[in-house]
Structures are given as structure tokens and as C-alpha cells.
Amino acid sequence: MPLLARLADKFCDRYADRIDTWVRETVSAIPSSEAERHMRTLHDVWASTAQLHRSYFDPEASFFWAGDGVHSDVRLACVGEYVFVRRDRTGLYTAGGTHSWDAFYRAGVKGLTTDEPPKPPKTQEFTITGELGDAEHPERWEITLH
Incomplete structure (x- = not known):
């Protein structure tokens, strides 16, 4: 024993x-409700045709320019973009471990789409100089574009 x-x-x-x-x-x-059952059905249909290594976006996705503010290595970033790299019987997974059902449920009835949101134009870098005493008077600040 x-x-x-x-x-x-x-x-x-x-x-x-x-x-x-x-x-x-x-x-x-x-599913805990009829609405969730409907969403699960939509997800299953979408997941069966979804492609790996392709960008999918939720309806609220948006691009923005991001950088550290010190160097000129500004890059385009996106909120609400999912790239799925693995598939199993329940759906797809991103490299970070996000399951497609979680992303699909957050996206709502519209679901995930391959339509990219509009990309904003690249912003110019600038510096602001001024005296500490002028903190309450932004009209006295000097803004320089680079």
C-alpha cells in the first residue's frame, strides 16, 4: 500500500x-445566460476561421505614437490589437497568454475584426522651457519644435 x-x-x-x-x-x-451562449456561438464560428499570426482588432482599438521622450525612437503602438499564435480546442491564444474568448467577449457583439483603425500622423518632438516662477503662466513658456 x-x-x-x-x-x-x-x-x-x-x-x-x-x-x-x-x-x-x-x-x-x-454559458451562464442566453446572451453569453449567443456570444460563445459567435466566438466559435469566428475562431474556426481565424488565422494565426494575423492582427485582429477590437472595435475600440486605436494607434498612438509612443516613445521615451528622451531619444527620437518614437514608434507606432496600438491598444486593442491581438495576434494569436496558438490554437487549441477552446480557441486561440496570444503569445502573452490572452485567450481569444476573453478578447472577443470584451469586444462585444461586433467581435474582433481585421480592419485596422486609422493611424495618426507622426507627431513632432518638442521641448518646453521656462522659469519656475512662470509655472502658473503658460503663455510665458517657450515651446521649441525639433
């Missing part, structure tokens, strides 16, 4: 997290 107990412990140590993950995925896939 001690041998069986040790084997059972080893089995649990090795596979418990996988079984726990599978059970959680299965339980979370059960």
Missing part, C-alpha cells in the same frame, strides 16, 4: 495542474 500511495502522490504532483486547468476551462466554457 505505501508503494501505491507514493505512485498516486507522484501522479498528482505531475498532472494535477494540467487537470485543474482543463477542469477550469471546461467549467468556464459553460
Whole structure:
């Protein structure tokens, strides 16, 4: 009996997290309302045709220019963009581990789309100089575009 107990412990140590993950995925896939059931159906149809390594956007996605403010390495960034790299029986996953159902549910009835939001024009860098005493008077500041 001690041998069986040790084997059972080893089995649990090795596979418990996988079984726990599978059970959680299965339980979370059960719709709690008719609206969620409809969304799950839409997600399943979308996920069956979705392509890996392609950008998908939610309806509120937007591009913006981002940089550290010190150097001129400003780059275009996007909020609401998803690139799925892996597929399983429940949907798709991004490289960061975001599941397609989470992104699809947040996107609402419109779902995820391949339509890119408009890209803003590249902004110019600028510096602001002024005296500390002029903090309440922005009209006295000097703004220089680079």
C-alpha cells in the first residue's frame, strides 16, 4: 500500500495542474445566460476561421505614437490589437497568454475584426522651457519644435 500511495502522490504532483486547468476551462466554457451562449456561438464560428499570426482588432482599438521622450525612437503602438499564435480546442491564444474568448467577449457583439483603425500622423518632438516662477503662466513658456 505505501508503494501505491507514493505512485498516486507522484501522479498528482505531475498532472494535477494540467487537470485543474482543463477542469477550469471546461467549467468556464459553460454559458451562464442566453446572451453569453449567443456570444460563445459567435466566438466559435469566428475562431474556426481565424488565422494565426494575423492582427485582429477590437472595435475600440486605436494607434498612438509612443516613445521615451528622451531619444527620437518614437514608434507606432496600438491598444486593442491581438495576434494569436496558438490554437487549441477552446480557441486561440496570444503569445502573452490572452485567450481569444476573453478578447472577443470584451469586444462585444461586433467581435474582433481585421480592419485596422486609422493611424495618426507622426507627431513632432518638442521641448518646453521656462522659469519656475512662470509655472502658473503658460503663455510665458517657450515651446521649441525639433
